[in-house]
Amino acid sequence: MQKDIYKSDYYYDLPEDLIAKYPVKNRTSSKLLHLDxxxxxxxxxxxxxxxxxxxxxxxxxxxxxxxxxxKLKKQTGGSVELLVLDKINKNVGNCLTKGLNKKIKEQTLYSENFPVKISIINVYEDSVEIKFNQAIDSLCDAIGHIPIPPYLNRSDEELDRDRYQSVFANDKHKNSVAAPTASLHFDNKLMEQLEAKLTICKINLDIGLGTFKPLKDEPITNKSKLHKEDFYISESSATVLNDAISANKRLVALGTTTLRALESAYDVNVKKIRSGPQSTEIFIHEGYKFNVVDSLITNFHLPESSLLMLVSAFAGKENIFNAYKYAIKNKMRFFSYGDAMIIKKCHSKS
Known part of the structure; x- marks a missing residue:
């Protein structure tokens, strides 16, 4: 029987000065730690x-x-912050809120340019369902800020609109509230060189609360799940992936979001990747059997996070923690704007 896992098992101490508050000047100028x-x-x-x-x-x-x-204001001058996690329809979204009076069902908030009327539909444990008096996409485009992570301890700036976005981000999949940060190291030139050399397969996972929500102080078991995130794999991409699996080619996931989508889409009964729109609540931790991905390109993850548990399951916890100690000793840069790792799957137990 597998022993209980706690988030405290995945704590490590990181000097504040190793948190990358800003990206390096050029995307490909980061460091890369190889772990095998x-x-x-x-x-x-x-x-x-x-x-x-x-x-x-x-x-x-x-x-x-x-x-x-x-970032809005109440009529009294108090600040309100809404983070639109996902859109239920054109005008309704689930939001994280700060400073909002959730007891007032109908209220008017103010941006610098115009008023924003909202109706509170439902209040949940993690979020608030809000109806806006205008289309969410238009509202975000007009007054929205790029949702850089709070641990950067700064406000978003103009450079974040470019650098907290991959060069291959697709307008058809404009639904994420966090970047797939391993992708931030690739520039157009590098992508062109790789496209000429090997097969690049595109999928989409909308990054939401499941990726970055802090874990609770409770045992993590095989029944534990993360917040649901939607993803899509086209029929043509699924064909490429399934052909590669049949041919025993190495599948390299760019980012933990990509890995989660691929592992979730794999049908163990027919041993194939399913195509089409799907969703996942998968919580990958110690004891998980990986079926699809052979190598993973990823950034360094926060202590006590679900993503640190994922990479520990993939490469072996001891290997990951040794690699993190080595990275800290060598002054590598951590988290979203930090350096990267490429990890080969470990076949031994964590």
């Missing part, structure tokens, strides 16, 4: 060109971050 079992070394990120081989399939998440953070 117990073997660790650091290179320039551009070395990914040599790491990825002709027969590999690189799977990317095309999602686009929306300027989903709305």
């Amino acid at each position: 079992g117990g073997d660790i070394h650091i290179d320039e990120f551009i070395s990914i060109q040599d790491e990825l081989k002709d027969d590999d399939v690189l799977i990317i998440n095309e999602t686009k971050v929306i300027p989903a953070r709305l």
